[in-house]
Amino acid sequence: MEAWFQCRQLTKVLDGYCIRDIDFGLEAGRVLGLVGTNGSGKTTLLRCLLGSYRIGENEGDRGDIELDGKHFQRDQQEFRQSLACVMQAEPFYGLMSASEVGQRYGYFYRGFDLKKYMGLLKTYEVPARQSISTLSAGQAMRLQFAFMQSHEAKLYILDEPVGNLDVEFRETCYELIRELSSKGEKAVILSSHLVTELERIADTLLWLYREGDTGRQRYFGETDALRDRYRLLSTDRTREELQKSGIGEEMIAGCRLRPTHSEYLLYDAEGFSEERLRGTELSGARCADLQEIIYYTEKGEER
Amino acid sequence: MKEYFREEWVRIRHNPLLLLFRILFLALLLITGYARWAVMLGASIFAVGLFHSSEAEFMLPLSEEAIMARKRVRLNMVALRFAIFGLLAAAADVFVFRYVSVELLNQNYLLLTQRPLMSAAYFVLQMAVVYVSLLEMMIGGEKLKKLLGRFGNIVFDVIPKLGFFIFSFILLNEPQHMVQTDKELAYAALYVILALLNLTGILIVLKNWKCGDFSPARV
Numbered sequence: 001m002e003a004w005f006q007c008r009q010l011t012k013v014l015d016g017y018c019i020r021d022i023d024f025g026l027e028a029g030r031v032l033g034l035v036g037t038n039g040s041g042k043t044t045l046l047r048c049l050l051g052s053y054r055i056g057e058n059e060g061d062r063g064d065i066e067l068d069g070k071h072f073q074r075d076q077q078e079f080r081q082s083l084a085c086v087m088q089a090e091p092f093y094g095l096m097s098a099s100e101v102g103q104r105y106g107y108f109y110r111g112f113d114l115k116k117y118m119g120l121l122k123t124y125e126v127p128a129r130q131s132i133s134t135l136s137a138g139q140a141m142r143l144q145f146a147f148m149q150s151h152e153a154k155l156y157i158l159d160e161p162v163g164n165l166d167v168e169f170r171e172t173c174y175e176l177i178r179e180l181s182s183k184g185e186k187a188v189i190l191s192s193h194l195v196t197e198l199e200r201i202a203d204t205l206l207w208l209y210r211e212g213d214t215g216r217q218r219y220f221g222e223t224d225a226l227r228d229r230y231r232l233l234s235t236d237r238t239r240e241e242l243q244k245s246g247i248g249e250e251m252i253a254g255c256r257l258r259p260t261h262s263e264y265l266l267y268d269a270e271g272f273s274e275e276r277l278r279g280t281e282l283s284g285a286r287c288a289d290l291q292e293i294i295y296y297t298e299k300g301e302e303r
Numbered sequence: 304m305k306e307y308f309r310e311e312w313v314r315i316r317h318n319p320l321l322l323l324f325r326i327l328f329l330a331l332l333l334i335t336g337y338a339r340w341a342v343m344l345g346a347s348i349f350a351v352g353l354f355h356s357s358e359a360e361f362m363l364p365l366s367e368e369a370i371m372a373r374k375r376v377r378l379n380m381v382a383l384r385f386a387i388f389g390l391l392a393a394a395a396d397v398f399v400f401r402y403v404s405v406e407l408l409n410q411n412y413l414l415l416t417q418r419p420l421m422s423a424a425y426f427v428l429q430m431a432v433v434y435v436s437l438l439e440m441m442i443g444g445e446k447l448k449k450l451l452g453r454f455g456n457i458v459f460d461v462i463p464k465l466g467f468f469i470f471s472f473i474l475l476n477e478p479q480h481m482v483q484t485d486k487e488l489a490y491a492a493l494y495v496i497l498a499l500l501n502l503t504g505i506l507i508v509l510k511n512w513k514c515g516d517f518s519p520a521r522v
Contacts, residue, residue, distance in 0.1 A: 050362045051361060051362050052358045052361040052362050054361075073367075076364075076365075076366055076367060077364050077365060077366050078364075079364075080362065080363065080364035080365075081364040083362075083364075085362070087358070089358070091357060091358035091359040091362065092357055092359050093357040093359070094357075105359055105363070108363050108364055108365065109364060110364075
């Protein structure tokens, strides 16, 4: 059965870079965390979902995106009415002021509440009449939050929204995400490098990685299920000694080797269960958090 | 089109000081007899708020045709603006030459008769601005910004406007001279080049103009 939001085999070719075969779905009421190293294609993917990158304009482009039965190209207008976003790179024209943004772009969104927007600008302490290019990075981000909240959307897409925010507003942002996803008929896609914070809030994860000039999908699924597939083993044994004790090379997803003490990230596609670990060499391995999983996997072997 | 002017009005309304400055400057130029410059500045009171290609424009909840139409209108407006500049300025020159005193016309040509180096530099800069605008139409605003760099962007945005201001104050107090035919011909030759550039703008408009009303309710 198709998910409420579905992205099927999305491939987007750009000049010198592409993302390939990105496939994931999302149900209403959920938060999808989008993670990956720099250059893995997170922002490219989000731009494809939002329409600023057009699927089909370059040779090799393909894929389908649907939200609540609306196709991203056949029902473009309705599809985009259901989207709201906060982008890492300010999408509005720099010489516009915040109030102009509301007046000129809010016009296109059904049910856009200009009064609410102006109120949120005041609450978030964003100068309404100053041009965007003169705002601080944090103010420009809060402007986008105000715009995002001022019309009724179904899918909220946030690309690295908290990097330039102070701690207080960061918590406001996470609270807002929880509130939006709790309503049942909405969902959030959140891309962030702050993986420890993302882990608190995302119940589903899409993990991208970079292979040469291509962004690919490494994992899509429940965050808990991903954690179950990994364990972190701290030991003074060498790689060769571990292999002799039954921990195969294919199980080692990454490691940090030191002369006296090393750490190994172990991977099992079926997941590590307590029964399986008991009495084995792996009984000393602990659960790895998301940051460790991503770090060790991307780093490979570190000496 | 209605939407374009609605958005322009919003922009002008939010920049009253800018509008006031331009209106005052326009009045100053008209009083001093610089009809040509006055007409050009009058046309530029319609701010260039839509002449950009921000990412938000491509994410709007409109059909693909409407989004592309907005882009074409923006590009066409740049060409159209300069075309209007050229045509109205030419009309103003003709009007001054035929129906106003030669002495008043001489004020317009004072750039050449009194300050040849400054006037030459000013015309070169003016044509460079036109070239850059045409380049912007062809390669897009973002690519052009990268090409010019920060300093280049400041040069082509600020200096022409500053030039208007400085030249008019410097020349307000100049004594009048008789028009010299060869210099008048040189001015006409420079103006023909400028007019040809504006004609290019008109041709681009005619070539790309496909859209009519692109308001969201219709698409």
